[in-house]
Amino acid sequence: DTGVSQNPRHKITKRGQNVTFRCDPISEHNRLYWYRQTLGQGPEFLTYFQNEAQLEKSRLLSDRFSAERPKGSFSTLEIQRTEQGDSAMYLCASSEGVTGYTEAFFGQGTRLTVV
């Protein structure tokens, strides 16, 4: 299967700890997105990469959050000093293209629970 892959699928952490999630996009896709989804809501945009460049960040992405995409391949999302409000599903998506909107394909997500 060459879809978007996210690891881990589940993460339980204690408040105050740091966590890091990984996303491997579809291999030929140059665009990569991170979204957050809480129970009963639609996904909310966090950040967007085109190749290795982080082109946009949401105001939802506090300074405790950082995302990287070295070499324009996989991406990591790190949350420092986790809080209970960070508990959510973190979704990664990828798409191809340079201009215009193209189909975005989501991974299975990483469910974070902060206790």
Next chain:
Amino acid sequence: GENVEQHPSTLSVQEGDSAVIKCTYSDSASNYFPWYKQELGKGPQLIIDIRSNVGEKKDQRIAVTLNKTAKHFSLHITETQPEDSAVYFCAAPTTSSTSYGKLTFGQGTILTVHP
């Protein structure tokens, strides 16, 4: 920014009936409208999308219609089957975004198809 409203929040139908989910958007410059299906514990799956240069698109039992003047678009599922039961999300891009990355999602519709 874009505001997307989705109705109804829940929809219950009998197998074989049709289901219609409606969304409205606020940014008149939006030109791409995807629909996603999300099953429990999984990431959203793109099922159909439409661009602003067409008014309707069909793929087997699924169709999407777009009314740019009224700024609304709808998902139509015919001959529903129990496996269509899931949460459905509409989305629209934020054209003021500096990138082609940001989708704003509706609140979701929980569709239940009874055998």
